Amino acid sequence: MSDSPAGDPRLLSALARVDDPEIRRPITELDMIRGAEIDGGVARIRLALTIVGCPAADTIERDVRAAASGVDGVEEVDLEVGVMTVAEREALVERLRGTRRRQFTADSLTKVYAITSGKGGVGKSTVTANLAVALAARGLRVGLVDADVFGYSIPAILGLGDAKPTRVGDMILPPVGHGVKVISIGMFVDGSAAVSWRGPLLHRTMEQFLTDVFFGDLDVLLLDLPPGTGDVAISLGQLLPHAEVLVVTTPQEAAADVAERSGLVARQTGQTVIGVVENMAGLAQPDGSVLELFGSGGGDEVARRLEVPVLARLPLSIALREGGDAGAPVVLGDPADPAAAAVSALAAQLAARGRGLAGRSLPFSTA
Numbered sequence: 459m460s461d462s463p464a465g466d467p468r469l470l471s472a473l474a475r476v477d478d479p480e481i482r483r484p485i486t487e488l489d490m491i492r493g494a495e496i497d498g499g500v501a502r503i504r505l506a507l508t509i510v511g512c513p514a515a516d517t518i519e520r521d522v523r524a525a526a527s528g529v530d531g532v533e534e535v536d537l538e539v540g541v542m543t544v545a546e547r548e549a550l551v552e553r554l555r556g557t558r559r560r561q562f563t564a565d566s567l568t569k570v571y572a573i574t575s576g577k578g579g580v581g582k583s584t585v586t587a588n589l590a591v592a593l594a595a596r597g598l599r600v601g602l603v604d605a606d607v608f609g610y611s612i613p614a615i616l617g618l619g620d621a622k623p624t625r626v627g628d629m630i631l632p633p634v635g636h637g638v639k640v641i642s643i644g645m646f647v648d649g650s651a652a653v654s655w656r657g658p659l660l661h662r663t664m665e666q667f668l669t670d671v672f673f674g675d676l677d678v679l680l681l682d683l684p685p686g687t688g689d690v691a692i693s694l695g696q697l698l699p700h701a702e703v704l705v706v707t708t709p710q711e712a713a714a715d716v717a718e719r720s721g722l723v724a725r726q727t728g729q730t731v732i733g734v735v736e737n738m739a740g741l742a743q744p745d746g747s748v749l750e751l752f753g754s755g756g757g758d759e760v761a762r763r764l765e766v767p768v769l770a771r772l773p774l775s776i777a778l779r780e781g782g783d784a785g786a787p788v789v790l791g792d793p794a795d796p797a798a799a800a801v802s803a804l805a806a807q808l809a810a811r812g813r814g815l816a817g818r819s820l821p822f823s824t825a
C-alpha cells in the first residue's frame with residue numbers, strides 16, 4: 459500500500475505479520491510503524507495508532523510485542539505508542555479510499571447475496587448470521603450488512619452487543635463478530651431506539667454502508683434485508699443490481715404468497731433469485747415422529763413459483779435459537795445440530811460457486 463517503513467529488516471518482516479484487526483492489513487503497510495530498530499538485545503519500536511482510544515490498541519500492542527519477541531536476538535521490547543497526526547490519518551484514509559470506491563460494483567469479484575423474506579419472524583436474520591459465520595469458518599472473507607432497519611438483530615446474534623464502528627476520518631471500520639465484518643443500523647442509534655426513517659434517508663444510509671464502510675477485499679457480502687418489499691429492498695436492488703437473492707420462508711403454505719412477492723421485487727430490480735431456504739421445518743421427536751409446527755410444503759411451493767431450487771431446509775432447533783439469544787452462533791457452538799448442519803451445507807454450496815465472473819463481459823474482443 460505504501461513504501462516499507464525504514465528499520466531493521468528482520469524486525470520489519472516480523473511486524474509485517476501483525477494486522478490491524480479492524481482494517482485487516484499489515485501495520486507495516488498502514489504507516490503505523492515510525493521506527494523499528496534492534497539495539498543490543500532491545501527492539502525499539504515506535505507505533506502510531508490511527509486514532510486516540512483506538513479500540514484495537516491492546517490487540518495491536520500485544521501482537522507487536524509478540525512478533526518482536528520472536529525475532530532472533532531480541533531480549534526486550536521497548537514499545538512507544540503514539541497516534542497519527544491529522545495529516546497522516548487523512549493520507550491513510552485517502553489511500554484506503556481508492557479501494558473503497560470500487561467496493562461491490564458489478565465488476566468486483568465479491569459475491570453479493572441478499573437474504574429476503576416475505577414476512578417477519580421467519581428466521582431470516584438468524585439464517586443470515588449463521589450463514590455468514592459458516593462461510594467465514596470456511597476461510598472466506600465475509601461482510602454482512604444488516605439492512606433490516608426496523609428489526610436490526612444481527613449484532614446481538616453475532617455477540618457484538620453494543621459494539622460501535624471505529625471512525626478513521628470519514629471512513630467507518632466495521633466491528634468483527636466471529637470472523638464476520640458487520641455493519642448495522644443498530645450501531646448508529648442509541649440503545650434499542652426505533653428507526654422511523656423515510657425512503658430517501660434509508661437510501662442514503664444504504665449507500666453509505668456500501669461506500670464509506672471499509673470492508674476491504676471480501677469474498678462474500680451478505681445483506682440482511684427487512685421483511686417484505688419496502689424501500690430498503692428497492693434501494694439495495696438499485697444499488698446492487700447484480701446481487702443474488704435467497705428467499706427465506708417457513709413451511710407454512712399460507713405464507714408462500716408474500717415470500718414469492720419478495721422474490722419478484724428483487725427480480726424487478728434486476729437481481730437474480732437463486733433459491734429458497736426453508737426455515738423452521740419439522741422437528742424430529744424422540745419417538746421418531748416429526749413435529750411440523752408450521753406445516754409443510756411452503757418452501758417447495760415458493761421454489762416452484764419462482765422456478766428456483768430449495769437450497770436448504772433448517773428444522774426447528776432449540777440450539778439455533780439459544781445460540782442466537784446468546785450471541786454464540788450454533789454453527790460454531792453445536793455444529794452437529796441439524797439446523798447448524800443445514801446452514802453449513804448451504805455455506806458449502808455457496809462457497810463452491812466461488813467469486814463469480816458469471817455474466818461478466820470479458821475484457822477482449824474477437825474482432
Ligand SMILES: Nc1ncnc2c1ncn2[C@@H]1O[C@H](COP(=O)(O)OP(=O)(O)OP(=O)(O)O)[C@@H](O)[C@H]1O
Nearest residue numbers: 578579580581582583584609738773774775779782
Ligand atoms: N429454525 C429455528 N428454530 C427455532 N427457532 C428459530 C429458528 N429460526 C429462527 N428462530 C427464532 O425465531 C425468532 C425470529 O428469528 P429472526 O429474528 O431471525 O427472524 P427474522 O425473519 O429475521 O425476523 P425479522 O425480519 O422480523 O427481524 C428468533 O427468536 C430466532 O431465534
